[in-house]
Amino acid sequence: MNKASTRFVIRSFNPKCNCMKLTNTLVVIPFFFTLLLHFTLHGQSGSSEIYKDIKKLGVLANVLYVAAHPDDENTRLISYFSNHLSAHTTYLSLTRGDGGQNLIGSEMREMLGIIRTQELLAARSIDGGNQMFTRANDFGYSKSSAETFTIWDRREVLSDVVWAIRKIKPDVIINRFNTDTSRPNHGHHTSSAIMSVEAFDLAGDPASFPEQLNYVDTWQPKRIYFNTSWFFYGSREAFDTADKSKMLMIDIGSFDQVTGESNSEIAGRSRSMHKSQGFGSAETRGESLDYLDLIKDVDGRIPKEIFDGIDISWNRVQGGAAIGTKVKKLESTFDFKHPGLSIPLLLEIYSSIQKLNDSYWRDIKLAECESLINDCLGLFVEVRTNKYRASPGMVIPVTLEIINRSDLQVDLSSLSFSETDTSQFNSPLKYNQVFIKERKLTIPDQLSTPYWLKDSPTEGMYVVKEQLLRGQPSNPPAVSAKVNLIVSGTPVQFTVPVVYKTVDPAEGEIYRPLSITPSVAVEFEDDVLVFAKGDERIVNVTLTAIQDSVNGFLRMKTDKPGWKVSPDSIAWSFTKSGETTTLTCTITPPKEESTASLRPEIITGGLTYHHKLKTLDYDHIPYMSVVRDATVKLESIDLKIIPRPIAYIEGAGDDVAEGLQQIGYDVDVIDPASISASMLSKYQVVILGIRAYNTVDALAYKNKILFDWVEKGGTMIVQYNTNGRLVTNDIAPYPLTLSRDRITEENSTVTILDPELEVLNYPNKIKSNDFDHWVQERGLYFPNKWDEHFTPILEMKDTGEKSTQGSLLITNYGEGHFVYSGLSWFRHLPAGVPGSYRLLSNLISLGFKNSKS
Numbered sequence: 002m003n004k005a006s007t008r009f010v011i012r013s014f015n016p017k018c019n020c021m022k023l024t025n026t027l028v029v030i031p032f033f034f035t036l037l038l039h040f041t042l043h044g045q046s047g048s049s050e051i052y053k054d055i056k057k058l059g060v061l062a063n064v065l066y067v068a069a070h071p072d073d074e075n076t077r078l079i080s081y082f083s084n085h086l087s088a089h090t091t092y093l094s095l096t097r098g099d100g101g102q103n104l105i106g107s108e109m110r111e112m113l114g115i116i117r118t119q120e121l122l123a124a125r126s127i128d129g130g131n132q133m134f135t136r137a138n139d140f141g142y143s144k145s146s147a148e149t150f151t152i153w154d155r156r157e158v159l160s161d162v163v164w165a166i167r168k169i170k171p172d173v174i175i176n177r178f179n180t181d182t183s184r185p186n187h188g189h190h191t192s193s194a195i196m197s198v199e200a201f202d203l204a205g206d207p208a209s210f211p212e213q214l215n216y217v218d219t220w221q222p223k224r225i226y227f228n229t230s231w232f233f234y235g236s237r238e239a240f241d242t243a244d245k246s247k248m249l250m251i252d253i254g255s256f257d258q259v260t261g262e263s264n265s266e267i268a269g270r271s272r273s274m275h276k277s278q279g280f281g282s283a284e285t286r287g288e289s290l291d292y293l294d295l296i297k298d299v300d301g302r303i304p305k306e307i308f309d310g311i312d313i314s315w316n317r318v319q320g321g322a323a324i325g326t327k328v329k330k331l332e333s334t335f336d337f338k339h340p341g342l343s344i345p346l347l348l349e350i351y352s353s354i355q356k357l358n359d360s361y362w363r364d365i366k367l368a369e370c371e372s373l374i375n376d377c378l379g380l381f382v383e384v385r386t387n388k389y390r391a392s393p394g395m396v397i398p399v400t401l402e403i404i405n406r407s408d409l410q411v412d413l414s415s416l417s418f419s420e421t422d423t424s425q426f427n428s429p430l431k432y433n434q435v436f437i438k439e440r441k442l443t444i445p446d447q448l449s450t451p452y453w454l455k456d457s458p459t460e461g462m463y464v465v466k467e468q469l470l471r472g473q474p475s476n477p478p479a480v481s482a483k484v485n486l487i488v489s490g491t492p493v494q495f496t497v498p499v500v501y502k503t504v505d506p507a508e509g510e511i512y513r514p515l516s517i518t519p520s521v522a523v524e525f526e527d528d529v530l531v532f533a534k535g536d537e538r539i540v541n542v543t544l545t546a547i548q549d550s551v552n553g554f555l556r557m558k559t560d561k562p563g564w565k566v567s568p569d570s571i572a573w574s575f576t577k578s579g580e581t582t583t584l585t586c587t588i589t590p591p592k593e594e595s596t597a598s599l600r601p602e603i604i605t606g607g608l609t610y611h612h613k614l615k616t617l618d619y620d621h622i623p624y625m626s627v628v629r630d631a632t633v634k635l636e637s638i639d640l641k642i643i644p645r646p647i648a649y650i651e652g653a654g655d656d657v658a659e660g661l662q663q664i665g666y667d668v669d670v671i672d673p674a675s676i677s678a679s680m681l682s683k684y685q686v687v688i689l690g691i692r693a694y695n696t697v698d699a700l701a702y703k704n705k706i707l708f709d710w711v712e713k714g715g716t717m718i719v720q721y722n723t724n725g726r727l728v729t730n731d732i733a734p735y736p737l738t739l740s741r742d743r744i745t746e747e748n749s750t751v752t753i754l755d756p757e758l759e760v761l762n763y764p765n766k767i768k769s770n771d772f773d774h775w776v777q778e779r780g781l782y783f784p785n786k787w788d789e790h791f792t793p794i795l796e797m798k799d800t801g802e803k804s805t806q807g808s809l810l811i812t813n814y815g816e817g818h819f820v821y822s823g824l825s826w827f828r829h830l831p832a833g834v835p836g837s838y839r840l841l842s843n844l845i846s847l848g849f850k851n852s853k854s
């Protein structure tokens with residue numbers, strides 16, 4: 002087995018990959034994708050890039066690569082197909098990776114999904130591929146495809162894979178994973194392969210998802226492969242002796258003399274864009290083998306090469322043969338010193354492509370031609386403004402800057418933002434003379450909310466009603482301009498996004514996309530506000546001005562009777578953008594259990610907004626202003642609490658302390674280094690945050706002080722820790738052994754082992770319905786061995802697996818109580834799960850009944 006493959010496998014299945022981690026939580030045209038990342042049409046491609054693009058103009062081939070998450074994709078293959086074979090190569094990631102972990106910031110869930118979406122786009126801008134997604138929501142780790150299919154809407158995800166095939170029209174599909182359910186793999190991975198194989202058979206059938214045929218034609222790919230490696234065989238030795246008669250072996254280490262880069266160097270740079278996953282990668286060199294294992298070929302052949310038997314030339318398009326001849330001539334006559342000499346022939350090809358009936362290849366190749374014409378002219382086109390945030394109705398200044406650096410006759414004919422907003426020019430663009438024009442732009446009423454977050458997602462699916470939006474990697478630019486030129490008598494149109502540009506004394510030029518935001522953003526402290534039923538509470542809501550000189554009212558809107566918010570309307574005003582103010586209101590829950598939503602509405606200048614604003618500012622992806630619905634969930638819980646002073650020791654970070662404060666507990670977050678017997682005497686309960694024994698070094702010696710304090714009557718509750726790299730093995734006063742046991746089915750059956758125990762009765766009676774509506778999983782890293790002093794409280798079981806009693810263990814220790822629980826309180830409390838609050842309140846109350854302290 003060669004070394005390069007080994008490296009590849011280590012990288013793809015790196016234990017750091019979120020996918021394998023146990024703690025997890027209308028394509029318009031390909032040109033559209035590049036538009037998202039290139040803020041301007043710079044004439045900066047040199048001759049080597051132009052030559053590469055001319056070769057691509059002559060290739061009409063399509064590859065679709067399918068997997069489940071951002072970072073699953075084999076960038077070396079994507080780069081190989083895109084750069085070495087000049088094929089249009091698209092990565093379809095079923096999810097946006099929201100369920101993973103974030104190594105570069107605090108964003109989780111949907112915000113992490115946005116970061117990982119942009120990381121994929123950044124990777125594709127390097128390796129030359131395109132990017133698509135389905136509506137599947139990454140709900141976290143899944144043990145099997147069977148479990149995955151109970152959470153994803155299988156038919157809808159399948160319809161998105163079929164849609165991608167019909168949009169992209171791939172000749173060849175390649176799956177990253179195999180369909181084998183007998184070997185352990187992330188359920189999302191296996192599901193991606195299963196659905197890809199199903200979609201291969203369905204995309205060509207007009208009876209499948211016929212509603213899509215209003216927009217696309219059916220399409221039958223020629224063949225489908227599995228991108229295998231020794232990993233799937235268990236060992237290198239097993240793979241060496243495996244039957245490879247249906248496999249293609251590809252050396253993806255090819256070197257391109259024209260660009261001076263080898264394919265695996267490009268792939269290494271591309272993979273390094275997955276920074277939120279910690280995937281900085283080496284740029285390797287030299288021969289490197291990858292294997293494609295044939296799953297199916299529609300003609301039953303065993304191909305000798307990837308496009309064997311498929312015409313990938315211009316001949317595949319009706320009327321394309323003559324264009325193919327011209328493109329060959331373009332390639333053979335290209336003058337590296339004078340790219341402008343290619344323009345007349347390029348314009349001829351451009352006009353011929355415009356006349357094609359085949360709209361699919363016509364649109365793709367016209368975009369490629371426009372890009373080539375731009376590069377050969379040395380053209381720079383930019384439409385910029387001095388704001389990166391503007392609200393609907395605002396009028397902002399924009400500047401068109403354009404320069405022609407060729408000898409050819411180029412005239413600017415018009416600049417257009419919409420059909421009703423067009424400026425005519427008819428101005429000649431003289432050689433190397435900057436043309437600048439100032440204009441005003443009225444901001445349209447379309448906020449920059451990621452399209453898949455406009456409607457509330459379910460656990461397994463994003464809701465995207467518009468068929469043409471499905472699959473798109475991201476929103477199109479907030480505002481684009483059409484710049485119409487006449488190049489040597491031929492009209493050519495370039496579409497450029499309106500961008501913010503400034504010059505920073507240290508950084509130089511800074512570009513940001515223009516985002517459309519409300520004039521004032523509004524946000525509560527938490528996404529879920531929890532109340533013990535009947536107990537009113539004061540909550541804060543923060544307003545931030547995004548525009549100068551705004552004023553208006555904040556109005557509170559609940560959707561259920563019984564909830565009272567007072568006052569229901571508050572006046573505010575701001576003079577400068579960036580100012581913030583915190584307003585308070587009293588929320589009174591009804592006297593019974595109730596779930597409601599509360600929408601804070603900003604009423605200003607005749608418009609109503611209910612949005613919060615988050616900023617993403619990372620160097621490897623575009624600066625982003627993300628606008629999202631600010632509506633929060635209200636949860637009134639039938640809950641009794643015994644108010645006891647609680648000390649919280651933070652571990653890797655969670656919102657459990659905030660959840661307890663919301664329902665009325667006094668919680669101090671304490672510095673672990675300050676733990677002493679006298680300091681602990683103030684408290685009756687100590688809770689350790691998630692992975693505290695993995696992350697807090699001081700616990701290696703403070704644990705004894707804590708256990709002594711328990712012995713004298715304290716109650717200590719330890720949340721989950723992983724079994725690797727503990728700061729001490731003494732994580733409890735009596736021995737227990739952590740395992741990787743976890744319950745990933747959040748609705749799995751829970752058996753109460755002894756309903757008579759005090760912890761299940763005081764102060765709240767715990768019943769089976771307390772285990773309803775839990776989120777993502779029950780818990781993780783449960784102990785699988787424990788000292789006989791411990792009493793297991795619950796038994797749980799995932800489908801098809803052995804049951805475990807390790808989720809919640811309690812022991813008396815001296816006068817006090819010690820609890821070890823791998824239940825995912827850090828997920829269930831912030832989500833407002835009533836049963837999780839009742840059970841944790843009972844744990845906090847342990848020992849109170851007898852001590853009456």
Ligand SMILES: [Zn+2]
Nearest residue numbers: 020069070073
């Ligand atoms: Zn994955």
